[in-house]
Amino acid sequence: MIRKSLVLGIASLLLLTSGYLGISSGAKDAGGIPAEKVADMLHAVIESNRTFYTEHVVERMQAKGAAVASENWRSEKTLPLPAQFLQESARLSVNSKAKVGYKLISLWPINKQNGAKSDAEQRGLTATQQNPDRPHTEVVMNGADAYLMAIYADRAVSQACIGCHNAHQDSPRHDFKQNDVMGAIMIMVPLKL
Numbered sequence: 001m002i003r004k005s006l007v008l009g010i011a012s013l014l015l016l017t018s019g020y021l022g023i024s025s026g027a028k029d030a031g032g033i034p035a036e037k038v039a040d041m042l043h044a045v046i047e048s049n050r051t052f053y054t055e056h057v058v059e060r061m062q063a064k065g066a067a068v069a070s071e072n073w074r075s076e077k078t079l080p081l082p083a084q085f086l087q088e089s090a091r092l093s094v095n096s097k098a099k100v101g102y103k104l105i106s107l108w109p110i111n112k113q114n115g116a117k118s119d120a121e122q123r124g125l126t127a128t129q130q131n132p133d134r135p136h137t138e139v140v141m142n143g144a145d146a147y148l149m150a151i152y153a154d155r156a157v158s159q160a161c162i163g164c165h166n167a168h169q170d171s172p173r174h175d176f177k178q179n180d181v182m183g184a185i186m187i188m189v190p191l192k193l
């Protein structure tokens, strides 16, 4: 009798545990690699591309007098600003088969489209503002599809960041200092491929 209930107990414990594991990995897993890790990898690539574009295309061309970057780059035939380079390439990747999305957002956006669009984005912006060294993650739904939303602080790494944002007529904030958190990069990783 004791033995029987022990076996039953262990069996139900195993069932419970496997059920629990199934749910947790199903909710946070993109093809075997934890979705948080996927977001970290994408963040590294996005940041590297942005830094390279800023330093070796925009700043180099400007120093040579060959081309400048400006906000109205389409009509003025100039180079896109680094923020626009990021947003435009994101537009292409969200339509790819991988359905991966990313975006620059802020509590003080120059472009109102870059403000928080949901409570989850607002929570992420506030959390990374207070704790910039740790990304904020949560699972969010987009229609019937679940995504891991990962939000990484975006800091004023150079004088150029604060110079431009503080002087911009559409900026709601004009007192950014070097190293301040100016906003965030939000990355959306689909949890089912």
Ligand code: HEC
Pocket: 071, 081, 083, 084, 087, 104, 105, 106, 108, 109, 110, 111, 112, 114, 154, 155, 156, 157, 158, 160, 161, 162, 164, 165, 182, 183, 184
């Ligand atoms: C020459 C001006 C300029 C510089 C330099 C610049 N930005 Fe921006 N930034 C903009 C503009 C304009 C936008 C809005 C782009 C759009 O329409 O989406 C923007 C957008 C952003 C956003 C999204 C929220 C918003 O304000 O719309 C963040 C975050 C951001 N920039 C951070 C930075 C950081 C960090 C740096 C430095 C590494 C930087 N910016 C350098 C002009 C600039």
